[in-house]
Every structure is written in C-alpha cells, then in structure tokens.
Amino acid sequence: MLSSTSTAETVPSTTDVTALTITDTPSTITATGKFRVRPVIKKRCPSCNILINKNNLPKHMERKHADQSVLDINETFQLTSQCIDETNGIFAVLKVIKGHGVPLHVQYQTFGENNKVLCESNECQINIDVAQRSGITSYQCMHISAASFCKSLVEQVSLKEDILTEMVRGKWFSEKKKKECLALQQLANSSCVPLSVHTSIGISPAKKFISVFEPNVTAYSRLGRVMVVYNTRLDSWHCPCTKLRRSCLHKYVAKWHLFQTQPELFQTGGSPHKPHSEGDDVADNSHVYPPKGLGLEYMVNYILQNKKIPAVLPEDVCLPSPRKDYPQNLCPIETVCQECPEDVLLGDPMLVTQNATILTNWCIVKDVTTYCKQCPQCGMFYRYQEWKDGLHNFNDHIILDIPLCLTLRNLLQVHTSVSRAVEFLQLTTGVEFPPPDTILHAYLQFEALTDHKYKYSCPTCGDHPPVVIMGVHKQTASPLSENDIEKPPEDFKGEVSLEEFWESLSKEMISQGFVARGWGVIMCPCGIVYSLKCNLRAESPQDFADLLLSWQHMPNVIIYDFAQAFATHTNLRASEKLPFSPFEGCLLEPTQANIELARCGQLNVSLPWLDKKNRVADPHGHPVTGSSNHYVLCDRFHDSSTEDGDVLRKLSLVPQLADKVSSETAEHLFAQMKKNDYFLNMSLPSTHLFLMRNIIHYYNENKASKLSTRSTKSLEIQLTEAVLGTF
DSSP: OOOSSOOOOOOOTTOOTTTEEEEEEEEEEOTTSOEEEEEEEEEEOTTTOOEEEGGGHHHHHHHHSOOGGGOOOOSSSOOOEEEEETTTTEEEEOSOSSSOOOOEEEEEEOSSSOOEEEESOHHHHHHHHHHHHTTOTTOOOHHHHHHHTOOOBOOOOOOOHHHHHHHHHTTSSOHHHHHHHHHHHHHHHHTTOOSEEEEOOOSOTTEEEEEEEOSSOBTTBTTSEEEEEEETTTTEEEOTTSOTTOOOHHHHHHHHHHHHHOGGGOOTTSSOOOOOOOOOOOOTTTTTSSOOTHHHHHHHHHHHHHOOBOSSOOHHHHSOOTTOOOOSEEOOOOOBOSSSSSOOBOOOOEEEEEEEEEEOSSOEEEEEEEEEEEOTTTOOEEEOOOGGGTEEESSSSEEEEHHHHHHHHHHHHTTOOHHHHHHHHHHHHOSOOOOHHHHHHHHHHHHHHBOOOOOOOBTTTBSSOSOOOOOOOTTOOOSSOGGGSOOOOTTOOSOOOHHHHHHHHHHHHHHTTTOOOOEEEEEOTTSOEEEEEEOSSTTOHHHHHHHHTTOSSOOSEEEOTTHHHHHHHHHHHTTTTOSSOSGGGOSSOOOHHHHHHHHTTOOOOOOGGGTSOOSSOOTTOOTTTOOOOOEEEBOTTTGGGOOGGGGGGBGGGOGGGTTTOOTTHHHHHHHHHGGGHHHHTTSOHHHHHHHHHHHHHHHHHHHHHHHHHHHHHHHTSOOOOOSSOOO
C-alpha cells in the first residue's frame, strides 16, 4: 500500500561500527514519486569475517560454521536417508551434511526380538561404545538419528536371470561370474534380504549408489552390505572390498542391477554412455599405460596379429559421409585375456583420456573418451582397435576416420604430401588439425596394419623375368648416409629374411602410437649431462647399459625408473665382474624382514661415503667415495609403486640422498629439449646426431657457468676446476 508521507526508521547512535554497518537502500516508492528509505543492518561473521545481513547471520552460522557432531537432528533438520531393507531395519544415510560423501549403512531395528541399533561408521561406533560405558545408553549418532526420522522407502527390484544371460551374451562378463551372481542371489533370498538396492540419496547426479548384499561380516561390511559407487562421468566403479580398477562380485551385481533398471547407461560398443564435463586427462593410469618394454612388445605383437585391416574394405566403411554418427566412447571389445592359457577375465575399463579427437574429411569430433583394459594375471593391455567401426586408433588420443586414411592414400598416389593434405583439410573445414608429422605417423600405422599382399610381380613376366632394366633416380636422397649404417659382422653371409625385416618395420610404425624412442642421457644431480645416446629401443635397459659399461669408473648410485630390470640385464651382460653388487643393486639383502621394515617406513640405510670418502678405499673403489658398492635405486616419482624386493631400492631410504638429489632434474632437461623436436625430427640422421651433441654441449656450458657463478658469490672465492669433482 502506497504511503502519502515519507518516513524512515531510526537507528541507535550507539551502535558499534566494527560490528554493525548501516546501508540505506530504497524499499518503497511514495505517491509523489519519492523513495521511502529503510536502512539495512549488516554484521560481520565472527568466523569468516564476511559482511552479511544481520537477520541472515544465524542461518549463515548454522550452515557454514556449525559443528556437524553437535547438530540437533530432528524432523525438520536431518541427514537424507532411505530405508533399503524394511525387514531388518537397514537404512542408507548420507555420511556428511555438506559435500559429496558416499552413503553409509545404518541398522535401526527397535521392534521384534532382535533389537539392533548400529552405525557403519567406525568413528560413530567408537562414540557409541564410549557413551554406553559411561552409562549414556540413549546416545545416538547423527546417522542413527536420521534413520529414526526416515520416511522414505526404496522400491525393491528382483533381478532377472534373463538379463544376466543377456549380459553374458554381450560379453560384459563370463559365464563363471554369472554363476557366482546367481549363487549370491540365492543366498540373499534364503537370508530374506534384498540382493541389491539402488538408493537415490546421493547429492551428485553423476553417481549411482547400489547397496549390495555381502554374507560375510568384515571391516567393510559390518551390516552385511557394501555400497558400490558408479561414476557415470568417469565411467569408474568403486567398491570398498577391493582396490580401484579391480573387479569384484559386488561390482558385477551392481552392473546387473543397472543393466536391468537403467539400460540406457550401457551400449554394445563396450562402454557405458555417459555425459561428461570438460577436463584434463585422468592421471591415475598414466604410470601404467601405455606399457613399456616387454609390455609394449606384447601389445604391438597382439595388434599386428589380431587387428589386421583387410586390403579390400567393405563399401560402407570406405565411403565418407558428413552425416555419420561417431561414437563418443571407445572401449576394447575383449573381455578375456587372449594370451593366458585359461579364460582370465580382463579388469574393468580404465580411462585413458576424455579429450580424444576423431579426424574426418569434414570435421573434427572432440571430447571422445577412450579406455583400455588389463589382464590381472599376465598384465597385458588391450586398447580399442576396431576397423569395422570405420575408425583407426592411432594413440588413444588421435583417431582417424578410415575414409580419411583412404583420402591420404589417394593423395599420395597423385604426388601430394601429407602436410599439404592437412593444410587442405584445415582450409576446407575451418578447424585446426594436429601437426602434419602426427597425421603422417597415424597414416603409416594404418598402412602397417593393412593386410597388403606385396607381390612386386608382373602378371605377364612372372616372378622371374628374363630381361630387366636398371636406373637411378638422382633427384632424391636416402635419409641415411653410409656413415650412419653399421658394418655387418664378419660372419654375415648377406642373407636377410625379408618377412622378418618388413614385420619389424611394421611393428615400428605401430609402436609410433605408443612411444617415441628418443635419446638416453646420464647426468649428475646438478643437471650436467655426461653421456648421451640415441636409443635403439623404447626406454630399454640395454641402451643405458651400453653407456654405463663404457665408463671408466661406474657411479656408486644410479637412479633409474626400471631399476630391477636394469640391474639384472647389466649383471648378465658383465657376469664376470657383476657391476651391481651387493644384493644386485639393492640397499639390503631382500629378506622378508627387511622388506616389511621398508614397507612400514622403519628402515634407513646410511651410505656415509657419499658425504666423506672412506679412509681405506675398497679394491676397485670409486675415486671420489672409495666404495666399490654399486646400487640401482628408483626415483621418487616411481618408488611408491614398487613391490616385493623393489621396496629396498627406494631413494628415500638413504638419508644422504634425501636433500641432495632432485629427480626432476632430467624432466627439466627433457622439457627444454622438447622444444627442438620440430626441426630435429625433420633432419637427416647425421645432422640430427651432430645437432644434438652441439645443443647438449652448450647446455652443459651454460649450466656449469651458472653453477660456478652461484658458488663463487656464495663462498666469495674463485673456484678452480677440480680434476675429480665431489658429490
């Protein structure tokens, strides 16, 4: 109602300006067009010091700064809960008031002969026990209190065997797992408890919470149930009974439940369909995939033998179409290991990236998710590689549409390079493609997998023509010079297996999508490079052994990612003197007692000669330390993943190295050298070698100059170069 007069509320003049702030804001308009001003009183929060409306301060304190353990749970304020087993009084209750916690189980059964009031939380159960010993029998934690006010009941779902059979037929899991699921269902029915219940009390809509029956009472299933969590965005499953990315019976039952109740989450392509937000690649798997060493060799051999692309492709795969729907989730179709003698079920799909791209003649499809699988027994990895879908997976991050591969093939036939083809595609589509070298490697990998029949035979003259004509093309040059090729051994008879040669070259093209061989370096902790070698194999111990065995004095401590393999290989190479001893380069004898102490963090191995040279040098001892012991240790980025005897190779076990060695030194060098790749990779081999040596030489000069300048300023003396440096 409009007022004909203008009034204002008065504020006491004695108000503390540090506590209250008055802001005049218009609240009402009078009939004459004037404003009726009513002051807004604001007050600072004593906890977070923000300025807030005085009337809103109590609610702000309750929501943001209240202690959850003392909140009064009542009918109007309580944790969200649902009853999942009415017969036995089992409830699912949110673990926390704020945040995205996983629901926990609570048993609140106050009727019948067996009265039970239990909370799955270990902290709550301790508080309940203390309260009972203190005579406070009426004490209830906030989860139990929330269950006492619960009015929501989950609708029970009876899982059907037909759905399970369909999943087995779709190779979601094996027949053996089907029998285990049915046995658990029968046991749940005989115990009069639901096998699985999907609760909807989770805060995050991207997560599905399924409570699964567990007959054994353990630390993770105190009330006979476990909560399985499925993240639809990351396509990850979590169960408290096992580690991440490990399969278990509870996860299979949860998949069975969702497959029946929400089939839209699943696709026949091999991975659940899920919306996902933009984000970086998940780093959990970066340390295991792509594999290296023998793991990479096994994976490449499997792809070459089992993922061949037909030389003559079906018409529906060859023809490009701008209206084609490309899958957003690419997961390997294998469900059991193809290398193990028994049918070993592969682990759950592991996320490789959410930012893969599919390159086509018309556009670039972004935000594609790729997965890999691993055999839990032999450790072999499997990746998506299905030409029948019209796609060629290069490196799990870049996927080529097969019509694009055929376009590049045809352009090469009319003397158009891949770099010009990429430039043409960018002008046509208006989007930026990956570098031409990357596209070239992807295309060569596609050709290496194609099942070509290299006949090189004339249908008229046959395999052995009586007349031939020879010539030389003078306008081109081989990428190799004569000096780049090693001389053959003296017993070489000139016989070479063409099949083995071309197969090895094909494997090299395929491995381009997994790893680049690059250079191997040996440097001191200060970052000065001592040895440099162009690797013949991907992160192979052989190449580093070549370098170290050429040294006059081998270092006492070598830090390498694959310490065990390197020590074993080097000792086999030089078995007459065993370069790495004692204990094959381990810090202590790998007994069970030492391993347990190292795992518990109760072991330190002092190497005093690193700080002060031994008074009496060992025979063949190092000139700086006087010790003849040689150890191979794991750097800090990898020592947490070591197992068994490798825990005795942890760098952190040696106190003398704890504050003197930074394992990031090599990474800094590689980050700088990566900037040179674009022109080094385009150089001839001899030019590449010379440039690399020259660049590293000047890198060492600049690094040494900075170290000398810093030391001179610190010590205020002019340092002279020593014949033998100190650590």
